[in-house]
Amino acid sequence: MAKKVLMKGNEVIAEAAIRAGCRHYFGYPITPQTEIMHYMAKRMVEVGGAFVQAESEVSAINMVYGAASAGARALTSSSSPGISLKQEGISYIAGAELPAVVVNIVRAGPGLGGIQTSQGDYFQATKGGGHGDYKNIVVAPASIQELYELTVEAFNLADRYRMLVMILGDGTLGQMMEPVLFRESEPTEDTDKSWALTGRGDRTEHNTVTSIYIEPDDLERKNNDLQIKYARVAEAETRYESTDVEDAEIVITSFGTCSRICKNVIRQAAELGIKVGMVRPITLWPFPSSEIARAASLPSVKAFLDVELNAGQMVEDVRLAVNGQKPVYFLGRMGGNMPTQKEILDRIVAIHDGEAK
Amino acid sequence: MAIVFDKTEGLLDKPFHYCPGCTHGIIHRIIAETMCEKGILNDTIGVSSVGCTYNNYEYFSCDMVQAAHGRAPAVATGVKRVHPDKFVFTYQGDGDLASIGAAEILHSAARGERITVFFVNNAIYGMTSGQMAPTTLLGQVTTTSPFGRDAALQGYPMNVSELLATLPGAVYIERVAMNNFKNIQTAKKAVAKAFAVQEKGLGFSLVEFLSTCPTNWGKEPVESLRWLESAMIPQYPLGVFKGKDLEV
Ligand SMILES: Cc1ncc(C[n+]2csc(CCOP(=O)(O)OP(=O)(O)O)c2C)c(N)n1
Numbered sequence: 001m002a003k004k005v006l007m008k009g010n011e012v013i014a015e016a017a018i019r020a021g022c023r024h025y026f027g028y029p030i031t032p033q034t035e036i037m038h039y040m041a042k043r044m045v046e047v048g049g050a051f052v053q054a055e056s057e058v059s060a061i062n063m064v065y066g067a068a069s070a071g072a073r074a075l076t077s078s079s080s081p082g083i084s085l086k087q088e089g090i091s092y093i094a095g096a097e098l099p100a101v102v103v104n105i106v107r108a109g110p111g112l113g114g115i116q117t118s119q120g121d122y123f124q125a126t127k128g129g130g131h132g133d134y135k136n137i138v139v140a141p142a143s144i145q146e147l148y149e150l151t152v153e154a155f156n157l158a159d160r161y162r163m164l165v166m167i168l169g170d171g172t173l174g175q176m177m178e179p180v181l182f183r184e185s186e187p188t189e190d191t192d193k194s195w196a197l198t199g200r201g202d203r204t205e206h207n208t209v210t211s212i213y214i215e216p217d218d219l220e221r222k223n224n225d226l227q228i229k230y231a232r233v234a235e236a237e238t239r240y241e242s243t244d245v246e247d248a249e250i251v252i253t254s255f256g257t258c259s260r261i262c263k264n265v266i267r268q269a270a271e272l273g274i275k276v277g278m279v280r281p282i283t284l285w286p287f288p289s290s291e292i293a294r295a296a297s298l299p300s301v302k303a304f305l306d307v308e309l310n311a312g313q314m315v316e317d318v319r320l321a322v323n324g325q326k327p328v329y330f331l332g333r334m335g336g337n338m339p340t341q342k343e344i345l346d347r348i349v350a351i352h353d354g355e356a357k
Numbered sequence: 358m359a360i361v362f363d364k365t366e367g368l369l370d371k372p373f374h375y376c377p378g379c380t381h382g383i384i385h386r387i388i389a390e391t392m393c394e395k396g397i398l399n400d401t402i403g404v405s406s407v408g409c410t411y412n413n414y415e416y417f418s419c420d421m422v423q424a425a426h427g428r429a430p431a432v433a434t435g436v437k438r439v440h441p442d443k444f445v446f447t448y449q450g451d452g453d454l455a456s457i458g459a460a461e462i463l464h465s466a467a468r469g470e471r472i473t474v475f476f477v478n479n480a481i482y483g484m485t486s487g488q489m490a491p492t493t494l495l496g497q498v499t500t501t502s503p504f505g506r507d508a509a510l511q512g513y514p515m516n517v518s519e520l521l522a523t524l525p526g527a528v529y530i531e532r533v534a535m536n537n538f539k540n541i542q543t544a545k546k547a548v549a550k551a552f553a554v555q556e557k558g559l560g561f562s563l564v565e566f567l568s569t570c571p572t573n574w575g576k577e578p579v580e581s582l583r584w585l586e587s588a589m590i591p592q593y594p595l596g597v598f599k600g601k602d603l604e605v
């Protein structure tokens with residue numbers, strides 16, 4: 001039977017992964033995601049899986065690379081400084097077209113930064129992060145329920161497209177508790193893994209997994225194939241939540257926990273007679289550009305306000321989508337701070353009154 | 358006519374790209390032969406690393422995965438944890454294993470990861486044209502130690518087998534050399550023993566091969582074999598450093 005429980009975000013990620021059939025976890029401790037490891041250290045034993053505390057994030061992601069090449073659903077999790085170290089392996093996973101799931105419970109940077117919440121890794125997550133032309137699917141849950149569902153979905157997407165899926169949360173999402181309703185069983189897919197390394201067994205040909213193509217023509221062909229796949233993913237898997245955009249004067253764009261503050265502001269603005277809508281990207285890549293472009297083309301929409309926990313990262317994608325049709329304003333907080341509802345509301349009033357810069 | 362010598366099924370019918378006189382090819386051959394003789398070819402997954410042998414997944418006929426520079430032991434850990442009943446080996450050079458991959462090799466040994474590491478020590482970086490490796494001998498001229506390796510400036514050669522043998526997780530470690538027929542026979546026995554250790558699930562096993570790099574040593578093939586014996590073996594003594602009395 002489906003059951004509702006009160007759980008911490010990080011633990012929900014771990015439990016959702018187990019429910020999705022993940023039996024291989026590799027990690028290295030870092031705040032604010034360590035509860036994922038703690039949970040996995042126990043649960044993997046209960047379900048007969050493998051938990052390895054790696055010597056570094058570099059090793060952890062390469063263990064994922066190995067486990068994924070062997071056909072398993074593998075997971076690693078970390079937070080910003082650790083994710084920087086994982087970029088080598090992330091690029092190799094993209095190059096070798098392996099399915100894998102990586103969790104980044106983002107903390108504030110740059111450098112060692114702080115351990116409080118942040119969305120400062122948007123660029124790193126969506127624009128590559130490592131070397132070469134590649135994409136990861138990036139999902140940005142805003143609630144614990146959504147975190148659960150997207151974690152399960154991440155494993156399905158990874159297998160379906162042989163791609164790395166990154167769950168981009170933040171310190172708040174990882175640490176907060178909310179009720180979560182677990183489904184009776186998870187929607188898993190049967191994907192073909194005949195490419196995986198299992199030992200040749202009865203196969204006449206050996207299987208190989210690699211990311212190296214020494215001949216330029218071969219490598220260009222490989223890159224073209226990747227781009228075709230990414231276009232297919234963008235076509236089929238772009239997800240967003242669009243609220244009251246139709247008759248809005250101002251459209252907010254915001255993702256993750258930050259979008260929840262914005263949601264409350266929409267109600268408060270309505271009380272002041274200002275119609276505010278919101279487009280919340282659920283996949284940061286692929287990015288819901290067409291929905292934002294559509295909102296920008298509506299005559300009633302006068303301006304956009306992008307709200308993030310950084311110096312303005314997603315706002316660049318919003319501006320590309322709006323393409324000069326309407327002004328795009330930005331409000332951001334950094335260093336682990338969150339904007340207050342009042343800050344956001346004041347900005348909306350200013351934009352509405354034509355006084356915003 | 359009876360065939361007395363044939364190419365092993367452990368290798369695909371594809372010419373090696375290695376330089377003349379390079380002993381990488383012989384090491385491939387004895388690993389491949391051993392897999393066939395033990396009947397484990399179809400139950401083995403190999404991990405290629407970064408170096409001259411980066412694409413030996415095109416030579417070995419077992420399942421193979423190519424790993425980033427130095428990360429092969431981590432990749433092998435991932436593979437082995439998924440397939441604990443299969444044989445998993447890495448094939449790594451000395452730049453790959455002892456320099457950039459120092460953490461990975463140390464910790465996979467410390468964990469007692471049930472994998473086999475084939476470690477090829479040619480005292481130099483081959484692929485990137487002859488830079489100093491952690492294993493480069495004192496006084497040895499390389500492209501990045503053009504006046505000879507000077508301990509005061511560049512430190513000392515690293516004896517990997519001796520180092521790893523101090524770890525309880527490492528159960529079998531042997532250093533062999535590819536310079537003559539007798540030593541190659543010993544090397545092949547070491548490969549078989551390492552796989553046997555893995556079969557029994559005893560822990561981490563490693564065979565270090567002293568190997569030639571005529572191209573970057575700037576020596577003829579035969580001269581290279583002599584230099585291996587006269588210069589390398591005194592620094593890197595042959596023998597079993599761990600698991601001498603192991604019955605497998
Ligand atoms: C991260 C990274 N750094 C550097 C390189 C360049 N590189 C390729 S092979 C190699 C040296 C390999 O030397 P070794 O492990 O001794 O193997 P050999 O070529 O001698 O067999 C280096 C530095 C790389 N591919 N990746």
Ligand code: SF4
Nearest residue numbers: 375376379409483570
């Ligand atoms: S460069 Fe050296 S190690 Fe590489 S194939 Fe040639 S001889 Fe062998």
